[in-house]
Amino acid sequence: MKKGFQEAHRSERRGKDHMKPKWIAAIVLVVLIVVFLFQNTQVITLRLYFWEISMSQILLLPLVLLIGFGLGYASAAWRQKRRSGRSESGL
Numbered sequence: 001m002k003k004g005f006q007e008a009h010r011s012e013r014r015g016k017d018h019m020k021p022k023w024i025a026a027i028v029l030v031v032l033i034v035v036f037l038f039q040n041t042q043v044i045t046l047r048l049y050f051w052e053i054s055m056s057q058i059l060l061l062p063l064v065l066l067i068g069f070g071l072g073y074a075s076a077a078w079r080q081k082r083r084s085g086r087s088e089s090g091l
Contacts, residue, residue, distance in 0.1 A: 036061075037058050037061060037062070038058065040057035040058060040061060041056055041057065041058050042056070042057060043055065043056050043057075044056075044057055044060065046060070
């Protein structure tokens with residue numbers, strides 16, 4: 001009975017040790033991103049044709065990143081939908 005408990009405890013520890021490098025990498029990545037953002041706090045002016053927007057880079061960088069991810073996701077979904085429409089119509 002005691003041996004079964006020890007084996008279960010060992011297997012539980014192995015699972016936690018297996019995830020540890022991923023958590024460390026994720027924490028290091030988050031810290032690097034936060035440091036990068038806080039080093040870019042100056043206010044900049046973004047000019048696009050006749051629009052002019054002034055904002056802090058700490059806000060602009062994540063905003064542009066999210067817009068890029070959103071456009072990429074929408075583009076991939078649109079292509080997938082278009083491809084599935086072609087295969088159904090026999091083209």
